[in-house]
Amino acid sequence: MMVPLADLLLSPDDMTAVDRDAAASSIDSYGLMERAGQAVAASALRHFPGALRFVVLCGPGNNGGDGYVTARALQQSGASVKLFHLGESMRLKGDAARAFADCPVKGEAIAQYVPRAGDVVIDAIFGAGLSRPVPAEVEAVIVRVGEADIPVIAIDLPSGLDGASGQILGAAFRAKRTVTFMARKPGHILLPGRDLCGELEVFDIGIPARIVRAHADNLIGENTPMQWQAKIPSAGADTHKYKRGHLVVFSGGPNATGAARMSAMAGLKAGAGLVTIASPPEAMAVNAGSLTAIMLHAVDDEASLRAWLADQRLSTFILGPGFGAGEKACQFCLALADRHLVLDADGITSFRDEPQRLFDAFAAGPTRLVLTPHEGEFGRLFPDIAADASLNKVDKARAAAARAHAAIIYKGADSVIAAPDGRALINANAPPWLATAGSGDVLAGIVGGLMTQGAPAFEAAAAGVWLHGLAGQHAGKGLTAEDLVASVKPL
Template sequence: MKQEISNLILTPTEMAAADASSAQSGIPSLDLMERAGRAVAASALRHFPGARRFAVLCGPGNNGGDGYVTARALTEAGAKVVVHYLWDVNALKGDAKRALELCPLPPQRLELYEPARGDVVVDALFGAGLAREVPETIVNLIRCVEQRGVPVLAVDLPSGVCGKRGTMLGAAFRASHTVTFMTRKPGHLLLPGRSLCGDIEVFDIGIPHRIIHSVAGQTRENAPDLWRHLIPTPGEETHKYRRGHLAVFSGPAGKTGAARLSATAGLHAGAGLVTVAAPPDAMADNAAHLTAVMLHEVNDMDALREWLETAKLSAFVLGPGFGVGKKARDFVLALDGRPLVLDADGITSFSNHRALLFDAYAGGATQLVLTPHEGEFGRLFPDLADDAELGKVEKAVAAAKLTNAAIVYKGADTVIAAPDGRAFINSNAPPWLATAGSGDVLAGMIGALLAQGVPAFEAAAAGVYLHGEAARRAGPGMTAEDLAKAAGAKLAPLG
């Protein structure tokens, strides 16, 4: 029986290792190239039945070899095809050379290709392995194809997209469809690569799944199968205390809305009890808007310590609307390593005091979840943020190891990372999730899962995914209040 590989994400290096291991196991690598090229041809015929001509652009490596197989298969199907090659076609080696020899069409230099009306470009130039900026010849061709409105079908990944980081290497084709093999690569899910791929088809070319698993690192696409077994399902014996008590810290008067969003989301996301801890001047504001969520006055360190000693509190959210400064730092340190989602102002409060935060949660089980957006990540991890050689996954993993925290590196391509090197890339968030207050809702959802005893990394991953699902249920035009109310509708079925 095949092992499931649908959530695996292989880097280009890992995919190359899978190809090599497959060949060593006795599977002819040319057979894999044949299957890949024919899969691309089938996709081209399926998606572009009205094409007047397919222009197959072939690069100098195995991606180009896939292209020569594609051109042969399209010709056998009766399509009109032209083939253009990059650089010296006589320098091809191995399977790519053999694929060229089997192709019945005489290849022409790439510079001779003139995009015409009715063309479809099959981009087999570089694929996922490109790590340097594309040459000027390709930049000009990409611009010409785009200006003339010629659709592009990409082989493995649109040329110009870094398969490891998802970044654009100078310029890149914008494909309407991409055909990749065995698994997706980080560049298919990270931005801007994801926006350049169009619809992605993953085709199994016959590499044994055991080999794919053997070379795979710890990066996955975030999905319920990875954490659903840890999400508690209420039973007949369940009561509110078994579902955890979440505490959300409020900011001062006039800045209380963000905490209430977190608290409301936490309640809907399954916490048995939720309390907003507020300073005296914010009590009236919060009381006027809270019903099922409880309210407790916490003004200073003495009040916080007393509350921690007397109340059964399971997890905490600090940051939304709280204010930046010493009070935030003191409150975090007073929590003494308890499960905590640190968001927004809470993160920024430690930007010049990083060692205090890192030391407070160093060692032992991971109890801290940090939820920075791009700017907050740069303030807390400036060296990582400025390293152009690192992709978003690598930055998030490095930050997680540095802090012994689960990192939720937010964005349209949110990455969730653990100190042990695991990383999940999230892809289910709809565009309308980018609205004021949505991050506050996410903090509350993760906090609710922490309060129910879900480990920090899985709580973060589940919270991010369910946040996207809540947005889909709320629909376009939603507000953060709508999102908070939709936060828990699918938690029970996932159990």
């Protein structure tokens, strides 16, 4: 299925290439700017009909050109319009200069803008192409607008945001709405960009789809069922529990068993046919007293684990939730190198001193390893990648996946899921109340439950993150990990 244009993600550099190729194809570039500015004006009038004054802030490039068109269109509609510009307008070039010449609204220096009640700001200063901190005079305006709580409509991207990473470059507007054109940028859905964009509109200004698709990175997108649903096995009429696979979750000691039980239950609810908790002997009684549909098996050390692995039906394992960090965790992981493994929490931390030891064990053959690090754990396994300020979160996750030959879930409110082949998905459906103790244990269980049914590692990871977010939405504010498990639904 072809991804709709509005669902593609183009970096700012990609979009610059699209604009260049559109112009080379004899498409009227000023006509594109005209349609962009008219779309912004229409959005402003539609969503802010009570505005007493539209204040258009124009920058020195084509984003500013869009702003000049917007100001003209708003004035022609009968709205009250005030215009402020950054730098000398006479230095504008190309389409932006033409838009300035066609604009009947006379402007003032941007530093002169003083917000007042009833204003709606149209931010046409920088858009998505900014790569350095905003100038001091722009930062001052951003601060004044924020303090006055003036609504902002951003053209393309709130000024001050990096379109590739969603990171703030010194200061950035917090927009109520953002109007972008043809396709979204990663900065629209990576945090904090996603929050600062407000409601996002993607408007088709008429660039041919073939040109946009030619420059889109088809390996990157938003995490939605369209991206992975075809690879998630569905139960047929003849299915039975053994066809749906056997998932094993390792438990910690008697004082740390709850995390494994939550992972195990999440795996069962995600569709695993059978789920067993592998428990140290001293925790058997504690686990047995809290299990019903989940089975229990004693595993004391590496030798007992390897003996149990003679049963080839044990296909997928989860290690980390409540297990404890240390050499025992490392030994267990390496014993599972020919199986599918979701490595979480303590399991990840156990390899912080020798991460290559883990990567080498899973280096051959299809991807069998899923790693679920949060920010701190990511830095322990991939310290050089984590420290590279030139990389955004997607770049970091992709580099880590390639190094580890693993599917990476780089966790956070904007979790990024990456595969060794360069595919990456940004998740955007997770509600903020998922940030609670035990939430990650549930995620590991969902991913493991999907893998044990035969889903490939990357697709299981992406589907697991999305289903985890959906469960959080259903459970609602104030959820506990137990509530979250109860809200897990299979596809």
